Amino acid sequence: MKKIAIVSSSNFRCQFIYLLLEGESVTLFSNPKHVEEPFYDIIIYAPIHEENINVFPNHKLIVVQEGDMKPSFSGRHVPFEVTNPSNVKRKIWMHINQLHSERANTLTGGIVAIGSSTGGPLSLQTVLKPLPATFDVPIVIAQHMPADFTRVLARRLNQIVGIRVKEAHHLERLEAGTAYVAPGGKQMTIQVSGDKDAVIHINEPEGTDLYHPSINYLFESVALYEWKIVVLLTGMGSDGAGALAKLKQSSQTTIIAESQQTATIFGIPNAAIKTGLVDEVLPNNEIGEWLVGKGGKP
Template sequence: MKKIAIVSSSNFRCQFIHLLLEGELVTLFSNPKHVEEQLYDIIIYAPIYEEKIDLFPTHKLIVVQEGHVNPSFTGRHVPFEVTNPSNVKRKIWMNIDQIHFEPADTLTGGVVAIGSSTGGPLSLQAVLNPLPATFDVPIVIAQHMPADFTRVLARRLDQIVEIRVKEARHLERLEAGTAYVAPGGKQMTIHVNAKKDAVIHINEPGATDLYHPSINYLFESVALYEWKIAVLLTGMGSDGAGALSKLKQSSQATIIAESQQTATIFGIPNAAIKTGLVDEILPNEEIGEWLAKKGGKP
């Protein structure tokens, strides 16, 4: 388990961040000078005044602070938002994972991440149908749906296709041959636990989150994998397109968009295509055949 120091002269800020990291091995400090930094894997520093940022080594430091930090600080920064704790938690965890698993220590193996919206259930069925029960990698799915509907969707797909399909649970470890559907009305991201396993995090959406589950959030979180395949299926809007640049900048990544031929609504795939980062444009059933042939490898 990671050893985390939370440092702030504000007791409120210390306790606020501590609650977001419930279950982790955390020590609280009110004075930065009392922290023996070599004893901690992560240092989360939440200054309230113009306190010095250079007290701690940048490679293990996350600064949580309103607005802009010291202009000389080029490290990891999370905006302090009391009214949006789920967003603060998500960004802290994204930074924690980056500290330990970039770039050489990425998660070994691969993952398939799928995003869909209007018309998604039928396209998901077409994509998953060709996959064998022994599919080599896990699949994570963000389908725009309200709460409870995703549980029904996962159950129905599980009865139709060979691969196992289920609604995802918080802190569940990802396993090959299983497709995990993000719970409707929540945000799902992939993180790394102390044993270096990929685990699911389910959080409440932020007040400004347009989509929940968000394809962008899910796609950004799988960038830690050694290789990844991102699939954008039918739907309105452009969710998912904003994460493609980060995927391409990480390690091996292949991006597939559903063609207009089978998409009920071409918005999400088309927005991805317009980024110029899409590698394949295929009808939904051919996406499944492509994945089955490749075994989840780019």
Template sequence: MAVKVLVVDDSSFFRRRVSEILELDSDIKVIDFAVNGKEAVEKAAQLKPDVITMDVEMPVLDGISAVKQIMASNPTPILMFSSLTREGAGATLDALDAGALDFLPKKFEDIARNSDDAIKSLQTKVKEIGRRRLPRFAASTATRQSSRPTTARPNSSISQPDRTFQRAGNANISSGTAKASGKKYQLVAIGTSTGGPVALQTILTQLPANFPYPILLIQHMPAAFTPAFATRLNSLCKIRVKEAQQGDRLEPGVAYLAPGGQQMMVESRGSLKVFEDDSPRITYKPSVDITFASAAKAYQGDVLAVVLTGMGADGRDGARMLKQAGATIWAQDEKTCVVYGMPQAIANAGLASEHVALPDVANRISKEVGC
């Protein structure tokens, strides 16, 4: 059955262009358009689309407000279109806070190296998040408030959306009561893609200020977004979070976010190398594989690596190198992933010793490293 899409944008040209691209794929059907956020909220309730593509800046009701209202009344996977500017980054992160699952640059030439790749990227993202069927009911206010993770920014006007699908852990796979292995570590590394910003925020905001090791964060994200994302996480977390820079010395209780468009490597125990990578063979910049592989070389088995939600298989090869060096590999469980791609690649390769539900990850990490 084709994925049903509602396209929301105040530009008639952009609505038409997005529709044309999506319907080149026979597995996608654009069922209607909305020209502002208010109309999007109404049509989301009427048409029950599988996916909504949403602009940020629109008249009558902006995209962020529309996302909040849709997620409160008719939870639907939403893909945001964003400008690659500092303001665009902030607005897109607000939209993710409000419940959107993922985003793409509004200029298609920014998506990939050529138009064919850009078209494929948009189609793939829509189909992937369209498979994530969110619950089509509005939980009571009391239920939503009692079950929300405490990740809202101080003084933020954005309430946390209903993320029932990300709270439904699988007790048969892992639980917050699992015991620590007793293994000693020197580094924690976390790789993720689609759905990662929310997943990372959920995990990092629960880690204690006295976290004993440095943390490497590899999130597939454009260069314009990583400074804003690092700043936002730092404002929310007890640990310190910063965008990684060339020559950074790794410190306990500090998380280093790989800069968008660059690669981050552990050069030796205690220092980072951040560099431009023009290799056409490397799809992801930053790449989880590259960072994981460097950690395996520098820290051998003294690494706890976690692969979270995301499309594709980035992280599998690097995790294999870590595993061979004696490191511990965990993967997010399928039920709480936005897209079960990267963790599935880890699972299928037999690399993960645990499959952990998102709400349990922070607690399991803290126990495992002896916080």
């Protein structure tokens, strides 16, 4: 049975939501500081006034509150409607079932995903060079590049950095210490195999796809990992920024953007920064060391 915490400084709101979850394993809290977050699968937080909504991790949080949420909030929101409890109940359960489904399909362990465009090859080289061959997790890369050029890029990187770098193949299983470059002109995503392994899927782009490979598609697919680090490097446009809200809604995610100081073109990192969801802004010569220092973990 799912363990659910209902948190609100308003006793009325706690009781209101509690009655909508009759039969579930529920604990009520009046103060967010009293909630031992790791013990609960789902936290339903009903703040009033201007209380901080960022006290709980997004990957298990449902916020019940009047009105629209701030644009920077990337989690699950249910409007608080006293006169329409059935609608509140329906939306809460929709999010609970979504969270449960996501958790059932989660891949254990972690991954690093990198997106880049103009100026990317040099920036990728700078980021990957400090990583040891024993790096603990796999790395997946979407570099805007035509077909065949990515094979040359992967071969070149493999010769000058410490970890293994290769162009990715369809249905290839991910291995730690290897960086997989999405083939130019294709779309690459990560999916869960029947035996719960991470498998690369390479597909033809849709006619409406602006980028192939797409950073957005790749980033959205790694949301199924237990934890992940995504890195947005130099490039024109905003590819990748559209996936960040979904990543923040999933389990542990750290988002890094290359700083204007080293980006050949600041478009992609800047678009990510403007979402308000980026955790670190670093020059490319510090990103690899940051990853090594963290052991590939957020």
